[in-house]
Amino acid sequence: MEEGLTFKELKPLMVMIGNMSKNESMPHCFGDEKQFKDITTLWERYKEWEKAS
Secondary structure, X not given: OXXXXXXXXXXXXXHHHHHHHHOOOOHHHHOOHXXXXXXXXXXXXXXXXXXHO
């Protein structure tokens, strides 16, 4: 059994997250600032991965 998901499989979710991270009023939807920051960091990594592939 394979562990986790690849960025390719996550693309629809990452696009949604990217759109959310552009919206300044979004952090409250994630519960707290730290969680929002983690999600934004994940989005940045995804964009780097997409450029590299």
